[in-house]
Amino acid sequence: MRVDVSNPLWRFRGIRAATWLFFAYLYLPIVVLIVLSFNENRLATIWSGFSTQWYGVVLGNDDIMRAATNSLVVATTATLAATFAATLAALGMAKTRFIGADGISGLIVLPLVVPEVVTAVATLLFFILIGFRLGLTTVIVAHTVFCIPFAYLPIRARLEGMDKALGEAAADLYASDWQAFRRVTLPLLWPGILSGAMLAFIISLDDFVITYFVAGAGATTLPVYIFGMIRIGITPEVNAISSLMLIVSILFVTLSFLVGRMRR
Amino acid sequence: MTAATRRRILQIAPAMAIIGFFMVAPLGLMAYVSLLQKGVNGGVVWDVHTTEAYVNFIFERDFDDSLIVNTDYLQIFARSFGLSLLTAVLALAIGFPTALYMAMQPEGRRNLLIFLVTIPFWTNLLVRNYAWILLLRNGGLVEGLLRWLGLSDQPLGLMYTPYAVSIGLTYSYLPFMVLPIYASLEKLDSRLIEAAFDLGADRRRALTRVILPLAVPGIAAGCILVFVPALGAYVTPELLGGGKSMMIGNLIQGQFAAARNWPFGAALAFALLAIVLLAMMIYLMRFRRAPAAP
Numbered sequence: 001m002r003v004d005v006s007n008p009l010w011r012f013r014g015i016r017a018a019t020w021l022f023f024a025y026l027y028l029p030i031v032v033l034i035v036l037s038f039n040e041n042r043l044a045t046i047w048s049g050f051s052t053q054w055y056g057v058v059l060g061n062d063d064i065m066r067a068a069t070n071s072l073v074v075a076t077t078a079t080l081a082a083t084f085a086a087t088l089a090a091l092g093m094a095k096t097r098f099i100g101a102d103g104i105s106g107l108i109v110l111p112l113v114v115p116e117v118v119t120a121v122a123t124l125l126f127f128i129l130i131g132f133r134l135g136l137t138t139v140i141v142a143h144t145v146f147c148i149p150f151a152y153l154p155i156r157a158r159l160e161g162m163d164k165a166l167g168e169a170a171a172d173l174y175a176s177d178w179q180a181f182r183r184v185t186l187p188l189l190w191p192g193i194l195s196g197a198m199l200a201f202i203i204s205l206d207d208f209v210i211t212y213f214v215a216g217a218g219a220t221t222l223p224v225y226i227f228g229m230i231r232i233g234i235t236p237e238v239n240a241i242s243s244l245m246l247i248v249s250i251l252f253v254t255l256s257f258l259v260g261r262m263r264r
Numbered sequence: 265m266t267a268a269t270r271r272r273i274l275q276i277a278p279a280m281a282i283i284g285f286f287m288v289a290p291l292g293l294m295a296y297v298s299l300l301q302k303g304v305n306g307g308v309v310w311d312v313h314t315t316e317a318y319v320n321f322i323f324e325r326d327f328d329d330s331l332i333v334n335t336d337y338l339q340i341f342a343r344s345f346g347l348s349l350l351t352a353v354l355a356l357a358i359g360f361p362t363a364l365y366m367a368m369q370p371e372g373r374r375n376l377l378i379f380l381v382t383i384p385f386w387t388n389l390l391v392r393n394y395a396w397i398l399l400l401r402n403g404g405l406v407e408g409l410l411r412w413l414g415l416s417d418q419p420l421g422l423m424y425t426p427y428a429v430s431i432g433l434t435y436s437y438l439p440f441m442v443l444p445i446y447a448s449l450e451k452l453d454s455r456l457i458e459a460a461f462d463l464g465a466d467r468r469r470a471l472t473r474v475i476l477p478l479a480v481p482g483i484a485a486g487c488i489l490v491f492v493p494a495l496g497a498y499v500t501p502e503l504l505g506g507g508k509s510m511m512i513g514n515l516i517q518g519q520f521a522a523a524r525n526w527p528f529g530a531a532l533a534f535a536l537l538a539i540v541l542l543a544m545m546i547y548l549m550r551f552r553r554a555p556a557a558p
Contacts, residue, residue, distance in 0.1 A: 001367045001368060001449060001450055001451075001452050001453075001454045010368070011467075012361075012364065012365075012368075012467055012471070013467075014361065015361040015362075015364050015365040015368075016365055018358075018361035018362060018365070019361065019362045019365040019366070021358075022358055022359070022361070022362040022438075022442075023362075023380065025358065025435065025438075026380075026381070026384055026435075026438065026439075027384070028399070029392060029395035029396055029398075029399060029435070030384065030387070030392065030395060032395060032398060032399060032405060033391070033394070033395040033398065036398060081282075082282075084278070085278040085279040085282055086279060088275040088276070088278055088279065089275060089276050089278070089279035089280075091275050092271075092272045092273075092274075092275030092276040093276065098272070104276060104280065107280065107283055107284070107288070108279060108283065110283060110287060110288070111283065111287060113492075113540070113541075113544060114287075114291070114537060114540070115492070115493065115495070115496025115513075115536055115537065115540055116493075116496060116498070117496050117498050117512075117513040117516050117517065117533065117536070118291075118294075118496065118516075118533045118534075118536055118537045118540075119287065119290075121294060121516060121520065121529060121530060121533040122287075122290035122291045122293065122294040122533065123286065123287075123290050124520065125290065125293055125294055125297055125526065125530060126286070126289065126290035126293050126294075129293065129297070129308075141286055142286070144282060144286075145282060145283060145286045145287050148279055148282065148283060152279070199386070202386055203386075206386075206387065206388040206389065206390075208388070208389065208390045208499060209498050209499065213517075213520070223388060223390050223391075226390060226391065226394075227390060230390075230394055230397075230503065234397060234398065234401070238394065239398075242388075242391040242394055242395070245387075245388050245391050246387050246388065246391055246392075249386055249387040249388060250383060250386075250387060252386075253382070253383060253386040253387075254383075257379060
C-alpha cells in the first residue's frame with residue numbers, strides 16, 4: 001500500500017495510538033519480567049533495590065545447570081539433524097515441479113499444523129508402546145521432527161529467490177553437478193541454512209509441551225525445570241532464569257534475521 | 265527412472281523418513297490406541313477393541329453398567345471453543361488497527377515493525393505466560409497500578425479465572441493475527457482507496473466498503489492461525505487458569521498423568537486433531553487462491 005501522507009483523508013484516527021497500545025501489551029510482560037529479575041527483594045514483585053544476586057544464585061544451582069546442559073545438547077543435536085534433512089529436502093523440492101510436490105510440502109510442514117499437545121501424546125504413546133526408554137534420545141528425536149519445518153522454510157525461501165541462470169552458467173562452464181552445487185549453490189544458500197538452523201535452535205531450546213511429555217526422569221530440560229519451579233511458587237530465581245531464556249532467544253532471533261537478510 | 269529423479273527422491277527421503285516414522289506413524293498409533301480398552305493400572309489392553317473412549321466424551325458408566333449422561337467433558341470442549349473464539353475476536357480487534365498502521369508506513373519502518381511483532385513469537389511461551397502471573401496475581405503489578413491510579417483498592421481476583429486465560433491466550437497468539445492481515449493490506453492497491461475518496465467516501469466508508477472487504481483473506485488466515493493453537497493450548501490455562509478454566513489440552517495431559525486413561529487421552533487428542541484439520545480444510549477450500557500467510 002502506497003500512502004500519500006500529505007492527503008489528510010489517509011489519516012485514520014486512532015490507529016497510531018492503537019499501535020502503541022498493541023506494542024505496550026506485547027512487550028510489557030517481557031520488560032516487567034526482566035526488570036523484576038534485578039530486584040533484590042526476596043518477594044518477587046515488591047521492588048526494593050537493584051541487584052544481580054539472583055543471577056548468581058541461578059548460575060550456581062547445579063540442577064539448573066544440568067537442565068541447561070540437557071537443553072543445549074538436545075537443541076544442538078536436533079538442530080544439526082533437522083537442518084541437514086531440511087536442506088536436502090529443500091534442494092530436492094527446488095527447480096522443477098512434480099506430481100506429489102504439494103503432498104510432500106504438506107507433510108514437511110505437518111508438525112506446524114498439528115497442535116503441540118496432540119504431537120506430544122502421539123509421540124509419547126509411540127515411544128512407550130514400541131518399548132523405547134524415555135530419556136534424552138526420545139527428546140532429541142521429537143525435537144528433530146518439529147525443527148524440520150522451521151529449518152526448511154527459510155532455506156526454501158532462499159532457494160526460491162536464487163537466480164536460476166547462475167546454475168546454468170556453471171553448467172555452461174563445464175562444472176559438474178557437484179562442483180556447481182559446491183561452488184555456486186551452497187555459498188549462495190548458506191545464509192538461508194544458517195538462518196533456518198538458528199530458528200530451529202531457539203524453537204528447540206524453548207519447547208516445553210512436547211518435552212514435558214516425552215522426557216524421562218533424567219532428561220529434564222530448562223523449560224521443564226522452570227515449569228516445575230513455577231509450580232512451587234513465584235521466586236526471584238524463576239525471574240532470573242526466565243529472563244535469561246528470553247534474552248538468549250531475542251539475541252538468537254535478531255542474529256537469525258540479520259543473517260537471513262544478508263545480500264542475496 | 266532418470267538420474268535426476270533418483271537424486272530428488274534421495275534428497276527428500278531423510279526428511280520424509282523422520283516425519284513419517286516419528287510423526288505420521290505415532291498419529292496413526294494414537295488413533296488405534298483410542299479404540300483400545302484401558303488397562304487396569306494404566307496402559308492398554310491390546311486385543312480388546314472398543315469405542316468406550318469416545319462414549320466417555322458424553323456418557324459415564326454407572327455401577328450397574330448403564331450409561332448416564334456426563335456433561336463435564338462437553339463443558340470443557342465448549343469452554344475451549346468459547347475461549348478460543350473470544351481470543352480470535354480480541355486479537356482481531358487489537359491486531360487490525362496495528363496491521364493497518366504498519367501497512368501505511370514507509371518501507372524501512374515497516375520491516376522494523378514486522379520484526380518487533382515477530383520477536384515475542386520466538387521467545388519462550390512458558391516464560392511469557394509466567395510473566396502474566398507477575399502482572400495479574402493478587403498484589404501483582406496490575407493491581408498496584410489500579411490502586412495508584414485510584415481506580416480500585418480491591419484485590420484483583422483475576423488470576424485462575426477464564427478472564428486471565430483469555431488475556432494470556434490473546435497475548436500468546438497475537439502476532440499470528442497481525443502478520444497475515446498486514447500481508448494482505450500491504451498488497452492492497454492504494455489507488456482503490458484513493459478512488460473511493462475521489463468518489464466522495466469518507467474514511468469510515470473507505471474502511472468498511474473497500475479496505476475491510478479486501479483484507480478478508482488476511483483476516484480469515486489470522487483468525488485460523490489464532491484459533492487453532494488457542495484451541496490446543498496447554499501452558500496458558502495450566503499457569504493462568506484454575507480448575508474452573510480447564511481446557512482440552514489440560515484434560516488430555518491429565519489422562520497421561522493422574523487419570524492414567526490412555527485410550528481416553530488418545531481419543532481426546534484425536535478429536536482435537538480432527539477439529540483442527542477440519543478448520544484448516546474449510547479455510548483452504550474457501551481461501552485457496554488468496555494471498556498466503558507470511
